[in-house]
Amino acid sequence: PKVNYLSDYQPPNFAIGSVYLEFDLQPLATRVTNRMLLTRMAAGALHLDGENLQLISVTLDGLEVTNQCLIDENGLQLMTDKDQFELVVVTEIAPQSNTALEGLYRTSNNYCTQCEAEGFRKITYYLDRPDVLSVFTTKIIADKSENRYLLANGNMVESGDLADGKHYAVWLDPHKKPCYLFALVAGNLEKITDTYTTVEGREVRLEIFVEPRNIDKCDHAMQSLKRSMQWDEQRFGLIYDLDIYMIVAVDDFNMGAMENKGLNVFNSKFVLAQPATATDVDYEGIEAVIGHEYFHNWTGNRVTCRDWFQLTLKEGLTVFRDQEFTADMLSPSVKRIEDVKRLRSNQFPEDAGPMAHPIQPQSYIEMNNFYTMTVYEKGAEVVRLYHTLLGESGFQKGMQLYFARHDGQAVTVQDFRQAMADANAVDLAQMHNWYVQSGTPHLQVTAEYYPETKTFTLTCKQSQPQTKDFVPLLLPIGFGMLDQHGQPLILEPTFESAAHVELRSNTHAILRMTQLEQKFTFMDVSSPPVPSLLRGFSAPVKLHFEYSNADLALLAAADEDSFVRWEAMQTLLLRTIQSKVSALQSGSELALSNEVLDVAKALLEDEQLDAALVAMTLSLPELGYIGEQYQEVDVDAIYQAHHWLESQLAHGLQSQWLAAYQRCQNNGPYQYDKIQIAQRMLKNVALSYLGALPENQALVASQYQLQQNMTDVLAALRIMLVHQHAAAQDAMQDFYQRWQEDNLVVDKWFALQAQTQNAQAVETLAVLLQHSDFSLKNPNRVRSLLGVFSRLNLVGFHRADGKGYQMVSEQICLLDALNPQIAARLLAPFTHWKRYDVKRQSLMRAALQEILQREGVSKDVYEIASKSLA
Numbered sequence: 001p002k003v004n005y006l007s008d009y010q011p012p013n014f015a016i017g018s019v020y021l022e023f024d025l026q027p028l029a030t031r032v033t034n035r036m037l038l039t040r041m042a043a044g045a046l047h048l049d050g051e052n053l054q055l056i057s058v059t060l061d062g063l064e065v066t067n068q069c070l071i072d073e074n075g076l077q078l079m080t081d082k083d084q085f086e087l088v089v090v091t092e093i094a095p096q097s098n099t100a101l102e103g104l105y106r107t108s109n110n111y112c113t114q115c116e117a118e119g120f121r122k123i124t125y126y127l128d129r130p131d132v133l134s135v136f137t138t139k140i141i142a143d144k145s146e147n148r149y150l151l152a153n154g155n156m157v158e159s160g161d162l163a164d165g166k167h168y169a170v171w172l173d174p175h176k177k178p179c180y181l182f183a184l185v186a187g188n189l190e191k192i193t194d195t196y197t198t199v200e201g202r203e204v205r206l207e208i209f210v211e212p213r214n215i216d217k218c219d220h221a222m223q224s225l226k227r228s229m230q231w232d233e234q235r236f237g238l239i240y241d242l243d244i245y246m247i248v249a250v251d252d253f254n255m256g257a258m259e260n261k262g263l264n265v266f267n268s269k270f271v272l273a274q275p276a277t278a279t280d281v282d283y284e285g286i287e288a289v290i291g292h293e294y295f296h297n298w299t300g301n302r303v304t305c306r307d308w309f310q311l312t313l314k315e316g317l318t319v320f321r322d323q324e325f326t327a328d329m330l331s332p333s334v335k336r337i338e339d340v341k342r343l344r345s346n347q348f349p350e351d352a353g354p355m356a357h358p359i360q361p362q363s364y365i366e367m368n369n370f371y372t373m374t375v376y377e378k379g380a381e382v383v384r385l386y387h388t389l390l391g392e393s394g395f396q397k398g399m400q401l402y403f404a405r406h407d408g409q410a411v412t413v414q415d416f417r418q419a420m421a422d423a424n425a426v427d428l429a430q431m432h433n434w435y436v437q438s439g440t441p442h443l444q445v446t447a448e449y450y451p452e453t454k455t456f457t458l459t460c461k462q463s464q465p466q467t468k469d470f471v472p473l474l475l476p477i478g479f480g481m482l483d484q485h486g487q488p489l490i491l492e493p494t495f496e497s498a499a500h501v502e503l504r505s506n507t508h509a510i511l512r513m514t515q516l517e518q519k520f521t522f523m524d525v526s527s528p529p530v531p532s533l534l535r536g537f538s539a540p541v542k543l544h545f546e547y548s549n550a551d552l553a554l555l556a557a558a559d560e561d562s563f564v565r566w567e568a569m570q571t572l573l574l575r576t577i578q579s580k581v582s583a584l585q586s587g588s589e590l591a592l593s594n595e596v597l598d599v600a601k602a603l604l605e606d607e608q609l610d611a612a613l614v615a616m617t618l619s620l621p622e623l624g625y626i627g628e629q630y631q632e633v634d635v636d637a638i639y640q641a642h643h644w645l646e647s648q649l650a651h652g653l654q655s656q657w658l659a660a661y662q663r664c665q666n667n668g669p670y671q672y673d674k675i676q677i678a679q680r681m682l683k684n685v686a687l688s689y690l691g692a693l694p695e696n697q698a699l700v701a702s703q704y705q706l707q708q709n710m711t712d713v714l715a716a717l718r719i720m721l722v723h724q725h726a727a728a729q730d731a732m733q734d735f736y737q738r739w740q741e742d743n744l745v746v747d748k749w750f751a752l753q754a755q756t757q758n759a760q761a762v763e764t765l766a767v768l769l770q771h772s773d774f775s776l777k778n779p780n781r782v783r784s785l786l787g788v789f790s791r792l793n794l795v796g797f798h799r800a801d802g803k804g805y806q807m808v809s810e811q812i813c814l815l816d817a818l819n820p821q822i823a824a825r826l827l828a829p830f831t832h833w834k835r836y837d838v839k840r841q842s843l844m845r846a847a848l849q850e851i852l853q854r855e856g857v858s859k860d861v862y863e864i865a866s867k868s869l870a
């Protein structure tokens with residue numbers, strides 16, 4: 001397969017001034033007539049991208065030239081001397097047979113599209129690249145009884161009835177856009193409508209379309225949309241630019257959602273919610289993704305990417321924006337910790353594995369493989385660095401200059417950096433290094449206290465062992481100091497250090513690191529302090545500092561930064577688990593230290609603390625993150641150690657857990673708000689510890705039976721399954737009976753079982769694969785069974801006999817023939833084969849080889865399998 005390189009970028013040799021698309025929709029034979037006005041920009045033949053299209057005819061300025069076109073599996077080539085001409089291309093496609101869910105396809109008898117990254121070429125021949133921007137008009141013709149609504153981008157300018165029970169609609173999108181933002185939807189949907197009045201006083205119609213059975217689950221999505229519109233006006237000064245904003249929810253969707261201009265298409269998982277069917281996490285996810293796609297209207301659509309190597313330009317920035325949105329809606333500290341957890345559990349491993357790539361990848365075989373945690377989440381961390389360095393007002397100045405310069409253009413990450421730098425009259429050239437180096441940087445810090453001068457010196461070193469010729473990054477370190485009683489110390493950098501220390505308050509600073517090694521010295525420190533490092537997780541690095549357990553206990557109890565407090569406790573817990581792993585491996589005994597128990601107890605008994613922070617601080621580190629700490633992952637020992645610490649904390653703090661559980665009960669109606677969410681979080685963490693003790697089975701069962709809301713129901717169910725409570729199987733059956741008609745809830749039912757780690761995990765998977773509700777054609781279902789099993793069920797997936805690997809890899813092969821994009825995603829857990837023992841390594845490698853050798857392997861799967869074996 002062909003490799004694409006960033007360094008090969010060439011501007012297009014034709015521009016498309018306008019395009020008029022006409023769709024005559026039929027499930028098996030949709031006719032697409034594509035009328036383009038082309039203008040030559042440089043010499044050469046016209047090459048249009050196209051895949052799996054049946055060509056009917058090509059007409060150039062009224063003259064049929066079909067026979068002069070060279071067609072191959074990638075597109076169509078035509079020689080012409082003309083500098084300006086009209087080209088009409090007629091093709092036929094079969095949406096009903098499209099199982100890859102890219103291009104135009106069918107879902108629940110409706111038509112919908114997904115064009116990013118390169119799906120438009122499966123609809124018609126076109127210059128399918130983000131730097132070709134054009135004005136789109138779309139005419140849709142379809143059977144009226146089966147397609148009540150006919151939707152496309154922009155504003156509807158015409159509609160009416162036709163003969164043979166058909167009708168039509170014409171949509172005009174006045175904003176020039178690349179074809180990846182094109183969308184079309186048709187079908188018998190229902191909608192809820194609302195309006196939003198912009199700060200300029202313009203009224204925008206808001207419409208959410210869903211399948212009729214889901215019409216009562218759209219309110220939260222609509223509220224989220226209105227909050228997003230208002231927040232973007234208030235925080236970024238960005239106002240919506242069309243008269244209508246439409247969202248369509250579909251059940252079969254490869255991604256979370258898609259920001260098509262004026263017509264977002266969403267995975268129904270990120271639209272539908274009611275307290276009885278959706279958890280707090282689902283509610284938060286909906287608000288965040290609705291926000292994310294809405295925010296793309298400016299960061300992505302109005303200013304788009306020059307090429308796909310710039311994907312992080314729009315995704316890193318838009319993820320940063322949606323993170324800030326959620327932080328402002330709920331709790332900034334809780335959101336920050338959630339994002340750091342996600343980054344560490346999912347992006348750090350990616351950056352340490354064979355698919356590691358910089359946030360601006362330098363090459364790809366299949367672009368769909370680069371919609372990654374690195375491009376999105378690490379990309380957002382890099383945008384956050386600008387924000388940390390420049391502050392909110394400096395960052396906003398940079399955004400304003402970015403829009404002033406680039407509105408309506410397709411640009412690069414350099415253009416973004418230049419706008420940030422110029423608006424603030426600072427040099428940000430070193431930020432470039434974050435875009436081109438892969439791997440998680442290490443930040444090694446040592447500290448020295450000098451009693452005679454009362455000074456305290458930090459020596460900071462940055463490195464990236466896997467990166468050849470690592471060049472230093474511009475790295476802001478959030479910093480403060482505590483005395484031995486936990487009191488904050490006033491920061492007074494020496495004259496030399498002051499140039500690199502930005503004081504944000506008396507007790508909080510940003511250390512601006514630019515070299516491989518750098519010292520920062522503070523004066524008037526009367527006794528050895530405890531440094532609080534990387535406050536707010538100010539850079540996406542692995543921090544190494546030799547804290548004593550007592551230091552960690554102090555930070556956990558007293559630091560002013562909630563991330564550092566959380567991190568200190570998590571480190572204590574992690575150390576405890578690691579000691580237990582060693583004890584298990586050497587066959588020795590280990591008792592839980594009082595230190596851990598005392599800090600945990602104090603946190604739990606302090607009713608003044610934010611319940612959500614307490615809940616997160618006392619949750620055990622995830623298995624994946626624990627595994628990350630080891631060169632070779634001992635699956636069984638880690639699992640056992642984790643289990644052991646859970647029951648130790650359950651026993652040691654039983655009365656405190658019970659008190660917290662009761663304190664957080666709320667019998668009022670479900671509300672999606674900060675306080676209730678925090679209460680449920682702590683309540684359910686408490687219940688999960690209590691549920692580890694057999695005497696609390698009834699308590700867990702009663703929470704299930706109360707059926708108060710999905711958050712509580714699912715928490716109880718998970719605890720019953722994990723600890724094999726007597727009532728677990730009946731409850732699972734009851735749950736299925738109640739919800740078997742609701743796809744999103746059935747996904748939860750599959751996921752719960754897929755993640756339950758026990759000796760029968762593989763047999764459970766085998767049974768579920770045969771279940772009548774399982775289907776490889778629905779990406780959500782695949783993710784909730786196979787994705788969850790292979791990522792989270794360490795015990796099952798890595799079972800020593802290789803059955804777990806085998807079962808998943810067989811499904812990947814079957815799936816690759818239907819939907820390569822989702823098949824490739826499922827490979828991720830296999831790519832980390834080097835982290836396991838020799839026997840598991842060879843089993844995992846063999847699975848990868850088999851997948852790679854499959855006849856007709858897709859380039860999606862080929863790229864990931866071959867890179868991980870290399």
Ligand code: DPP
Pocket residue numbers: 116255256257258259292293296315
């Ligand atoms: N729909 C995906 C997202 O919004 C790709 N653009 O991130």
Ligand code: ZN
Pocket residue numbers: 292296314315318
């Ligand atoms: Zn996005």
